[in-house]
Amino acid sequence: MSARIVFLDRATLPCTVRRPDLPHHWCEFAASTPAEAAVRLHDATVAITNKVPITAQVLQAAPQLQLIAVAATGYNIIDLPACRERGVAVCNVRDYAVHGVAEHALMLMLALARQLPAYRADVAAGAWQRAPGFCHFGAPMRDLAGCRLCVVGAGALGQATAQLARAFGMQVHFVERRGATAVRPGYLDFETALASADVLSLHCPLTEATRHLIDAAALARMKPDALLINTARGELVDEAALLAALRAHRLGGAGLDVLGEEPPRNGNPLLDAALPNLIITPHVGWASAQTMAQLAEQLTANIEAFLQGTPRNLV
Structure with a gap:
């Protein structure tokens, strides 16, 4: 009997997706709401989702479902307890974006440290053309070399970012979990990292323990010229607190590839801030052609491994 595979949000992966080399029936939709997902999965064996939530209600409407294949690393959209209760396996993709996301994080660090947005705006406004000398001295720049980078999350993405940062001459430290009673060798405790980081880069998953990990209190502990980089999940950062810190000049800058709501159809104050030390990209750190092909x-x-009885990357 062939498996029925339903891809709920195919448009979120704009590249070729090889079909499994096994008997199957493939059905895909550009996008799905949770209500549509419940209908579309009613006779599915395998569900593929990138960002469509799979809730207990969706699972109840899909009695034949055996596997949820998440087309991403993060799986906070899946009701894992409900899946375990119903015997539905969940797998994700891992370590596919180690180059893309790490490069994106370094790009944001470099752009902020070297004041790229400010100098680009100056040139567009004619400031260089009017300069009395051969160059235009605008916003003060700094080198990444010698800066302390504190990395929150020591998985594949955090490790890859650390490796690139070391090549730039940065002093890299991984950060212990907030509230941890013991600090692992080679790590900094959370409070020390906040207070001493020249750059703080987030690469940890979003859980109830990490939601708003960087809140007003954490931002108040950071140095006023420190940079905050987030290429992980938007809700790791209290966005209102971040905007207040930037406007009050209590933070050197922020580079974000993620927001709490994606896409931000209802707007977001960070998008309207027009601050020269705030760079926001639309969750594309993973979106190079090479990275998407690996994903x-x-x-x-x-999916093939699961259908062959050798499941992998289970969560």
Whole structure:
């Protein structure tokens, strides 16, 4: 009997996706609401989702479902307890974006440290053309070399970012979990990291323990010229507190590839701030052609492995 595979939000992966080399029926939709997901999965064996939530209600409407293949690393959209209760396996894709996300994080660090947005605006406004000398001295720049980078999250993405940062001459430290009673060798405790970081880069998953990890109190502990980089999940950061810190000049800058609501259809004050030390990109750190191809291949391989009785990347 062939598996029925339903991809709920195919448009979120704009690249070729190889079909499993096994008997199956493939059905895909550009996008799905949770209500549509419940209908579309009613006879599915495998559900593929990138950002469509799979709730207990959706699972109840899909009695034949055996596997949820998440087309991403983060799986906070899945009701894992409900899946375990119903015997539905969940797998994700891992370590596919180690180059793309790490490069994106370094790009944000470099752009902020070297004041790229400010100098680009100056040139567009004619400031260089009017300069009395051969160059235009605008916003003060600094080198990454010698800066202390504190990395929150020591998984594949955090490690890859650390490796690139070391090549730039940065002093890299991983950060212990907030509230941890013991600090692992080579790590800094959370409070020390906040107070001493020249750059704080987030690479940890979003859980109830990490939601608003960087809140008003954390931002108040950071140095006034420190940079905050978030290429992980938007809700790791209290966005209102971040905006207040930037406007009050209590933070050197922020580079974000993620927001709490994506896409931000209801707007977001950070998008309207027009601050020269705030860079926001639309969750594209993972979106190079090479990175997406790796994701797509691993997604299909995960499904094949499960259907062959050798599941992998289970969460």
